[in-house]
Amino acid sequence: MLDHQPWLRYLQPVVLLIVAILVAQVVPSRYANALVLFTLYAYISICWNFVGGLAGKLSLAHGAFFGLGAYISAVLFVDLGVPLLVGGVIAAAVVAIFAWIMSAIAFRRRIGALYFALLTLAFAYVLLELVRQYEIAYKLLGVHLPLVDDPLNLIFLNKFNSFYIGMVMVAIALAVWIWVSRHRFGYMLAAIREDEEAAKALGVNVPSVLTVTMVATAAATSFAGVLAAGYLLSVEANFVMSFEWMNIVLAVTLVGGLGRMYGPVVGAAFITIIGEIVRSLPQSIAAGGISTIVYGALVLLAATLLPSGIVGIARRDRELVVR
Amino acid sequence: MALVAEKVSKRYSGLLALDSVSLELPPGRILALIGPNGAGKSTMFEVLSGMRKADGGKVVLDGTDVTELPPWQRCRLGIARTFQVVRPLAAMTVLDNVKVGAFVRHHDASEAEAVAREALEQVGLADRASQLARSLTLLQRKQLEVARALATQPRYLLLDECFAGLRAAEQDVSMQLVRRLADRGLGLILVEHSMRIVMRLAEEVMVLHHGKKLAQGTPAQIAKNPDVRAAYLGARDVVG
Ligand SMILES: Nc1ncnc2c1ncn2[C@@H]1O[C@H](COP(=O)(O)OP(=O)(O)O)[C@@H](O)[C@H]1O
Numbered sequence A: 001m002l003d004h005q006p007w008l009r010y011l012q013p014v015v016l017l018i019v020a021i022l023v024a025q026v027v028p029s030r031y032a033n034a035l036v037l038f039t040l041y042a043y044i045s046i047c048w049n050f051v052g053g054l055a056g057k058l059s060l061a062h063g064a065f066f067g068l069g070a071y072i073s074a075v076l077f078v079d080l081g082v083p084l085l086v087g088g089v090i091a092a093a094v095v096a097i098f099a100w101i102m103s104a105i106a107f108r109r110r111i112g113a114l115y116f117a118l119l120t121l122a123f124a125y126v127l128l129e130l131v132r133q134y135e136i137a138y139k140l141l142g143v144h145l146p147l148v149d150d151p152l153n154l155i156f157l158n159k160f161n162s163f164y165i166g167m168v169m170v171a172i173a174l175a176v177w178i179w180v181s182r183h184r185f186g187y188m189l190a191a192i193r194e195d196e197e198a199a200k201a202l203g204v205n206v207p208s209v210l211t212v213t214m215v216a217t218a219a220a221t222s223f224a225g226v227l228a229a230g231y232l233l234s235v236e237a238n239f240v241m242s243f244e245w246m247n248i249v250l251a252v253t254l255v256g257g258l259g260r261m262y263g264p265v266v267g268a269a270f271i272t273i274i275g276e277i278v279r280s281l282p283q284s285i286a287a288g289g290i291s292t293i294v295y296g297a298l299v300l301l302a303a304t305l306l307p308s309g310i311v312g313i314a315r316r317d318r319e320l321v322v323r
Numbered sequence B: 001m002a003l004v005a006e007k008v009s010k011r012y013s014g015l016l017a018l019d020s021v022s023l024e025l026p027p028g029r030i031l032a033l034i035g036p037n038g039a040g041k042s043t044m045f046e047v048l049s050g051m052r053k054a055d056g057g058k059v060v061l062d063g064t065d066v067t068e069l070p071p072w073q074r075c076r077l078g079i080a081r082t083f084q085v086v087r088p089l090a091a092m093t094v095l096d097n098v099k100v101g102a103f104v105r106h107h108d109a110s111e112a113e114a115v116a117r118e119a120l121e122q123v124g125l126a127d128r129a130s131q132l133a134r135s136l137t138l139l140q141r142k143q144l145e146v147a148r149a150l151a152t153q154p155r156y157l158l159l160d161e162c163f164a165g166l167r168a169a170e171q172d173v174s175m176q177l178v179r180r181l182a183d184r185g186l187g188l189i190l191v192e193h194s195m196r197i198v199m200r201l202a203e204e205v206m207v208l209h210h211g212k213k214l215a216q217g218t219p220a221q222i223a224k225n226p227d228v229r230a231a232y233l234g235a236r237d238v239v240g
């Protein structure tokens, strides 16, 4: 089948992209927001899945990397007129440096799984708080991008265009996933996940492989922030730097399938639909953080009932990611 | 050219597990490392492979001092080891386990797969290739340890009790493999309890006892050595 022509696998993301574009043609415009959210969720979760699913390291900082991408690129655009994409590259560099520092602390010595999670959590909160303080000092009313059709800055009057860009990003991330999981680097990541000591004895430079993965996925995650900045137009710390994004990534990946290629995509679709349903409920019920409760409950359900996520029901992967 | 330990010492909190032990393993040679349980044999592997840092002494690989190098670098320089307490990459297939080893020298995925399949063939696990490693029996896990180490295409191979639990016929197959590897120029250290295997395979035997080198010589010399007999008998007395 497909296995005889490995390059055919790279057609899957392309097909997904085409299908998504076609489907969007018949979706009423009131759902454009949900579609954009779906691509953000899916893309960030795929990035995170390299760390959490392939390497088996619970990073709680990727939500903050997304927020920084949005905030830095928006501020550079509004204050200094730096084109959003250029600002995005600068933001990615800043985020990469943070991820590198975090990796240098975490991976130089052997640190336990719990400490890695706590370290990334602490880093995330420091970053969230830094941006909040900056906002209080300089941007009390948030950062506002002008509402003019400006495709080069990812600002579209037709919100579906943000969805198309997001889907392209998802397709690229999936293609990278296919490549990594078939090549040396992916095997090294999976070996680290299964047994760091055995991996070392098999020639895996554990600290450097993990550092590269953290830095690369952090930078990639920050690009989602750039898309979000152009889409949202009003970039506020309380929203983009909320820990809620991290919660969503965890829910998406666990519900969809940790370490599975399509886990984040399926999980993102699921979580987006749940989000829409919650939002359509009467105000009296929808208020009061009910969506957080729903996400939390889903993660609990997924962890107990579906350890391999929704994707795990459909098929048993024969890839590195078998669980 | 040799894998050399020079006066290596290793301390675990209070306990001196290795006390200034030296050994030299030239390519193509089979050295048996024997001694009662707790003698320090596995600790010697830990130190040679770099999984644990020696507290004293040096490890030299073909003239290069590797004492300060981490295990992954020593693996790339040609030292491979198996773990006495097996460490399968449980959620990966048998083939993928071995591919991780093969990727040390072959960055191309299909090349690595070919090397991995050959290693599986050599240890007799070829028909398990697509099974998950966690579904293997303990014996098969030991074979997997050997296949993974072989796939890194080492110059020196450290085998820690890989024959334990094998039936006589299976032992013979494994012994032929070890012989072939040595003939191809690999240096091998066997940690082994079965004297049948030690006597038939090893050209040289080193006996450890309480972290010290007790004796070294040909299998015949060791078999006659009164100190060695006393050490084993003493150990048995303690048990009994
Ligand atoms: N990780 C460890 N921590 C503390 N003591 C250890 C550790 N590993 C081994 N030892 C002790 O070191 C001594 C040598 O152990 P080992 O090298 O495993 O012996 P062998 O392989 O010859 O049976 C034993 O007394 C053992 O209890």
Ligand SMILES: [Mg+2]
Residues within 6 Å of the ligand: B041, B042, B043, B084, B160
């Ligand atoms: Mg031992």
